[in-house]
Amino acid sequence: xxxxxxxxxxxxxxxxxxxxxxxxxxxxxxxxxxxxxxxxxxxxxxxxxxxxxxxxxxxxxxxxxxxxxxxxxxxxxxxxxxxxxxxxxxxxxxxxxxxxxxxxxxxxxxxxxxxxxxxxxxxxxxxxxxxxxxxxxxxxxxxxxxxxxxxxxxxxx
Amino acid sequence: xxxxxxxxxxxxxxxxxxxxxxxxxxxxxxxxxxxxxxxxxxxxxxxxxxxxxxxxxxxxxxxxxxxxxxxxxxxxxxxxxxxxxxxxxxxxxxxxxxxxxxxxxxxxxxxxxxxxxxxxxxxxxxxxxxxxxxxxxxxxxxxxxxxxxxxxxxxxxxxxxxxxxxxxxxxxxxxxxxxxxxxxxxxxxxxxxxxxxxxxxxxxxxxxxxxxxxxxxxxxxxxxxxxxxxxxxxxxxxxxxxxxxxxxxxxxxxxxxxxxxxxxxxxxxxxxxxxxxxxxxxxxxxxxxxxxxxxxxxxxxxxxxxxxxxxxxxxxxxxxxxxxxxxxxxxxxxxxxxxxxxxxxxxxxxxxxxxxxxxxxxxxxxxxxxxxxxxxxxxxxxxxxxxxxxxxxxxxxxxxxxxxxxxxxxxxxxxxxxxxxxxxxxxxxxxxxxxxxxxxxxxxxxxxxxxxxxxxxxxxxxxxxxxxxxxxxxxxxxxxxxxxxxxxxxxxxxxxxxxxxxxxxxxxxxxxxxxxxxxxxxxxxxxxxxxxxxxxxxxxxxxxxxxxxxxxx
Numbered sequence: 057x058x059x060x061x062x063x064x065x066x067x068x069x070x071x072x073x074x075x076x077x078x079x080x081x082x083x084x085x086x087x088x089x090x091x092x093x094x095x096x097x098x099x100x101x102x103x104x105x106x107x108x109x110x111x112x113x114x115x116x117x118x119x120x121x122x123x124x125x126x127x128x129x130x131x132x133x134x135x136x137x138x139x140x141x142x143x144x145x146x147x148x149x150x151x152x153x154x155x156x157x158x159x160x161x162x163x164x165x166x167x168x169x170x171x172x173x174x175x176x177x178x179x180x181x182x183x184x185x186x187x188x189x190x191x192x193x194x195x196x197x198x199x200x201x202x203x204x205x206x207x208x209x210x211x212x213x
Numbered sequence: 214x215x216x217x218x219x220x221x222x223x224x225x226x227x228x229x230x231x232x233x234x235x236x237x238x239x240x241x242x243x244x245x246x247x248x249x250x251x252x253x254x255x256x257x258x259x260x261x262x263x264x265x266x267x268x269x270x271x272x273x274x275x276x277x278x279x280x281x282x283x284x285x286x287x288x289x290x291x292x293x294x295x296x297x298x299x300x301x302x303x304x305x306x307x308x309x310x311x312x313x314x315x316x317x318x319x320x321x322x323x324x325x326x327x328x329x330x331x332x333x334x335x336x337x338x339x340x341x342x343x344x345x346x347x348x349x350x351x352x353x354x355x356x357x358x359x360x361x362x363x364x365x366x367x368x369x370x371x372x373x374x375x376x377x378x379x380x381x382x383x384x385x386x387x388x389x390x391x392x393x394x395x396x397x398x399x400x401x402x403x404x405x406x407x408x409x410x411x412x413x414x415x416x417x418x419x420x421x422x423x424x425x426x427x428x429x430x431x432x433x434x435x436x437x438x439x440x441x442x443x444x445x446x447x448x449x450x451x452x453x454x455x456x457x458x459x460x461x462x463x464x465x466x467x468x469x470x471x472x473x474x475x476x477x478x479x480x481x482x483x484x485x486x487x488x489x490x491x492x493x494x495x496x497x498x499x500x501x502x503x504x505x506x507x508x509x510x511x512x513x514x515x516x517x518x519x520x521x522x523x524x525x526x527x528x529x530x531x532x533x534x535x536x537x538x539x540x541x542x543x544x545x546x547x548x549x550x551x552x553x554x555x556x557x558x559x560x561x562x563x564x565x566x567x568x569x570x571x572x573x574x575x576x577x578x579x580x581x582x583x584x585x586x587x588x589x590x591x592x593x594x595x596x597x598x599x600x601x602x603x604x605x606x607x608x609x610x611x612x613x614x615x616x617x618x619x620x621x622x623x624x625x626x627x628x629x630x631x632x633x634x635x636x637x638x639x640x641x642x643x644x645x646x647x648x649x650x651x652x653x654x655x656x657x658x659x660x661x662x663x664x665x666x667x668x669x670x671x672x673x674x675x676x677x678x679x680x681x682x683x684x685x686x687x688x689x690x691x692x693x694x695x696x697x698x699x700x701x702x703x704x705x706x707x708x709x710x711x712x713x714x715x716x717x718x719x720x721x722x723x724x725x726x727x728x729x730x731x732x733x734x735x736x737x738x739x740x741x742x743x744x745x746x747x748x749x750x751x752x753x754x755x756x757x758x759x760x761x762x763x764x765x766x
Contacts, residue, residue, distance in 0.1 A: 067595075068278075068558070068595075068598060068599030068602070069599050069600075070599055070600050070603050071277070071278060071558075071559075071598070071599035071600065071602040071603045071606075072275075072277030072278050072560060072602040072603050072605070072606030072607075073277045073278045073280070074599075074603065075603035075604075075606065075607055076275045076277050076411070076603075076606050076607055076610065076611060077275065077277065080410065080411065081739065086469060086475075088469065097596075099596075099660065099664075100596050102664055103596065103597065103600050103663060103664065103667075104600055105466045105468065105480075106464060106466070106480075106600070106663075106664060106667035106668065107599075107600030107601075107603050107604055107667065108603075109607075109673075110464070110465045110466075110467070110673055111414070111467070112467065113467035113468070113469045113475045114466070114467065114468065114469060115468070115469030115470070115471075117471060121471045124471050124472075125469075125471050125472075125473065128472070128473055131473065161278065163522070163523070163556030163558070164521045164522045164555075164556045165555065165556065170329075170520075170521060173322075173325075173326075173520050174279055174325075174520040174521070174523070176521070199278070199280050200277070200280050200282065201739070202282055202741060202742055203280070
């Protein structure tokens with residue numbers, strides 16, 4: 057989709073890598089977070105709004121709002137941040153055109169095992185990634201802009 | 214030599230084994246390590262100059278979230294040691310350091326990968342109720358890993374590398390060394406351009422040119438330029454403060470709504486978060502002593518940094534102190550500590566300690582019977598670690614480090630030991646002060662503390678005004694530290710005129726400025742830094758042999 061400069065799976069959402077590297081590298085003006093939990097958490101909304109640089113617009117939406125938002129197309133270069141692949145499949149299923157997905161940060165948890173270096177995934181998440189790939193989405197691991205993109209396919213097997 | 218080799222080996226080890234963050238952070242920076250290697254190897258001046266030359270390339274490299282774009286530990290320690298061993302010119306240090314730093318990335322990856330094993334050991338020990346084991350695992354095994362990966366090679370190199378390095382350097386023809394000097398003269402343009410790319414918001418770019426031309430025309434050195442720019446920044450900061458006070462607002466938020474409209478809202482700076490008066494009477498309080506101890510332990514958050522759970526073990530280690538103070542029985546302590554063995558990664562020097570402070574206040578409330586679950590504590594921590602790291606990395610790596618170490622490098626290259634000393638001392642004072650303030654504020658004000666601090670907009674204003682200082686410093690560095698000129702001559706009539714004089718008559722320093730802008734443009738076009746480095750090597754070497762470029766340092 058036009059002006060969607062980066063779609064990133066990152067369970068820390070906005071943090072050092074996104075703020076110091078990606079926003080600049082992608083020359084984005086807007087950051088959109090689609091996450092049901094965060095969108096209903098007043099405290100986290102405030103924290104995220106405060107943390108983002110002043111010149112960047114920020115939108116924090118539920119899945120449904122995300123569909124509504126993206127279905128209108130984008131006028132400004134935008135970064136989409138989500139915590140996991142599930143929500144991307146939801147957006148995709150509701151007609152949002154996502155061509156590429158960067159897997160940038162998925163921390164270790166008891167239900168996850170290491171997929172690649174500091175990227176850990178659960179079997180369910182792997183299934184969601186496979187579904188994305190089956191639907192023609194290019195899914196790659198790239199933590200920082202100066203890293204090489206690594207096709208996630210090899211590690212999903 | 215044995216004594217030197219041991220000291221350099223320990224330095225290399227501590228460059229990676231971050232057991233005491235505020236100090237070990239400086240051992241990642243070549244200006245500090247270069248000087249120390251020089252002292253240990255009996256040639257402090259050469260060490261400092263080599264370190265400063267290496268540092269210049271890496272001023273704008275930001276490592277965030279457990280990634281490392283280039284191993285500056287190896288670049289600084291090994292690059293300087295090799296320069297001293299070979300008895301090479303300090304401008305050659307860059308040529309040694311760059312390939313070493315790339316090889317060094319592998320060392321860092323092995324270190325981060327293997328360290329994950331220690332946290333699994335700590336899991337098991339905690340399961341058995343062995344709290345001391347957690348502390349042991351946080352510090353000891355990672356030390357030996359760092360010793361093995363960094364210390365041993367450094368020891369061998371200093372101990373036995375001297376003859377080899379001198380023979381190798383002697384075998385290199387004089388002209389190649391001169392060509393590499395030209396490369397070394399261009400290379401700082403990369404570090405400068407990376408900073409420019411990072412700090413350069415459209416509105417602020419003129420300050421870069423201000424710094425540049427102030428230096429080329431007035432001949433003022435970097436220290437002078439930074440003093441002037443600091444004065445300008447303070448004036449702008451205070452003006453900004455007055456404006457926001459008059460308007461009663463501070464932080465601007467651009468909020469996107471579902472129908473794509475952007476509303477800019479000014480968030481009140483005076484709004485005090487409501488403090489919830491609790492019914493519960495606190496019988497257990499964390500004493501000042503316990504809090505200070507806990508804050509001091511935050512320095513070792515990255516002692517066992519690993520890919521799997523990053524800072525988890527360090528956090529569990531620092532929480533031992535308040536948990537022990539709040540709970541009497543070992544079983545209870547173990548149970549409360551377990552929740553910290555989960556993935557955690559944030560900035561740990563400037564803003565980050567606020568999260569540790571908030572955690573302490575929540576633990577205290579929980580121990581006194583408030584309705585706070587372990588899950589609540591972790592929800593706050595995992596929610597905050599990202600945004601806090603975003604602000605902290607910006608302040609620390611985007612502002613504090615490049616300005617201080619940029620100035621430090623410049624002073625060092627002018628031959629002053631005050632360069633590395635001042636940058637180290639001021640850096641330490643700032644991160645200790647900042648970290649202590651954030652930790653205590655987090656504890657006293659709890660969850661709302663971060664919002665209170667961000668809402669009054671101070672952080673944004675500091676970032677904006679000091680970006681100006683940064684850009685002027687960077688401009689001044691482009692003028693004084695990109696040391697390359699042209700040796701072309703143009704024949705006009707009977708006399709030959711040096712083309713450099715023609716350029717200088719237009720405006721001094723056009724070539725360094727042009728090169729810096731070119732590298733910046735390449736960065737904007739997302740050209741990989743490795744390609745840029747290679748391009749600089751090619752251009753420098755070809756430029757020298759064709760007689761177009763020369764080293765002017």
